[in-house]
Amino acid sequence: MNIHEYQGKQILSKYGIVIPKGRIAYTPTEAKRAASRVSLRGPWMLKAQIQSGARAKGHFLEERAGKKGGIRLIKSRRDIIKNAEQMLGATLVTPQTGPKGKLVSRIYVEAFTKVKRVFYSALVIDRMVPAISLLVAELGELDINELALKHPEKILKIDLPLNQGVGLEQIREVLEFLKLSSRSARSLKRFINGLHKAFLENDASMIEVNPVGVMANGQLIALDTKISFDDNALYRHKDIAQLQDDYEADERELQAAKYKFTYCEFDGNIGCIVNGDGLAMAVMDELQDKGYGAACYLNVKGGVDKDKIASGIKIIMTNPKVEGILINILGGFLRCNLIAEGIIAAASEVGLNVPLVVRFEGTNKDEAKEILQHSKLPVIISDEMDEAADAVIRAIEESD
């Protein structure tokens, strides 16, 4: 789960990390009030709160929102209202949002902070060590992913011990790598330990602070942040779980998550229902080899509740991009007959308007096939994954 920048900053500041003074605003009037609270004379930053990187490089779909991006430097008080009016309720498109963009429902008003230089920092889990790892880098013109691909040597990675803070030696290593003056040492230590503690205590899965600003006195300040939380640990963080912004999530994804299934969308036209992420990948690879692609997939995992499975199948059946459905279930924990019953229940509610191919293997597969054969639904039953893929493709081509 992700949260907005301003929420992330509030969390970081609880752990001793310095952030610019800022306030959230839902209306232009609130923005004006916020501006005078955070700085008397400005300048100010107006920052659209959508969960996407590269907001500064973005543009608004609506003409009324002006030509500037989602992060704006404002020098006069008058321009606060004008820019807030432009941005609020408009749709911001960034390189990460896709062409549809995201609706801006609130903006963060911050005091502009003068810094001498900036760098990138993050805590991620390196699953191979495994450990929580600190990453710092000077990005220049590249983003962090590009840098990791082209110049991995320009990223410093330090694996942090699970139960203690960073040592002096590691602080020195970071200072040297970033060519920071020793005046920043204390602030750096506080910054890294703050991030580490915030990560652990809130069950984060990734925290990026980018950019970190270095002020004239050497002190570090978090100018932007993105925090992702471990969905599997949200049960012990009710305060964080309630920060979930439903506007940000895809409606179908939310529905699937309600039943503890995963749902993902892609660019193709076949809806896949599987149990297991690896199986999902293999099915999509199979379709790609044959020149087709998945529109979406639903992973029903080890589902044991027929009604939930039926609701999950409905999510796929009602997706207008889906021109054919491929169900590939390998029963173990999950019993195939539950899927068969789920298909019938879902079809009776929303109707089955596209070709549907199923392939069952494992626990209760014969029972499952029998259930479908007796249902009179026009379901194609296949015994192998590649045959099933061929069958759904053929059926889509024939129905065109």
Place this chain on the structure above:
Amino acid sequence: MSILVDKHTKVVCQGITGNQATFHIKRSLDYGTHVVSGVTPEKGGEMHLGLPVFNTVKEAKEETGANASVMFVPAPAVKYAMKEAVEAELDLVVCIAAGIPLKDMLEVKSMLKGSKTRLIGPNTPGIITPGEARLGIFPENIHQKGKIGIISRSSTLTYEAVIETNRANNLGQSTVIGLGDDMMIGIDFIDALEKFHQDKDTKAIIMLGRLGGTFEEDAAEYYKSLKHKKPVIGFVAGDAIPYGHKMGYAGDVIAQGNISAQDKKEALEKAGIIVVNGINQIHEELLNLFPAK
């Protein structure tokens, strides 16, 4: 022969009184697995499925000689159950639960370091040595005793590989291990490859990899270093997942560089592993290795 588990393995089930545990332990018992006891805190002294239930793993080990655990406890309880198993110095733990918090898994991994205990999983179908022992949730009806070892990072794809060994003149399986679908796992390809190379009845190995981490690259390096190699057939899922798709963990790209399924296949191929593009090509490669007489 087999690896890690056989008919002599004495199994305790942690969380035995739960629904899923009951369903699957009954099947494992019917399969002939030597399950000797169960553990459910506060239910010590009861009997379940004809087995004695203890409050702690330590007692179960002392009283029934259990040396391996199959764990059916829910995700939030896994780290506590693991602690017990590690402290009782069990040889092997199979953890079925999915959805274990990352932080808990970091703690589990650090518990395991330097301990006697090996972990399979979490989020795994488990381990099965056909005809001898089933620790987990495998659909046992597809398995048959034989000479192919299977190691998989993808629960459900494991069953596909099992079926492939049957399609190839019923070569069957020596042992099948699901390493687990999670981001962090216990034993990995290298541990399992090492064991299969020591097992004289395993004649060839199938490894199923997937996008995420560098488990396959590390396995390729290890395999390259082996003097006496058994044939390995490799498959990697994830070609169709576009770069940076949220299906994966975003931190992987920065921590390890962008490793595509294609990169992984190339690494395996370079190490001398036979790489297939479709999982249903595995039986053809097996037939090449073991032609019908």
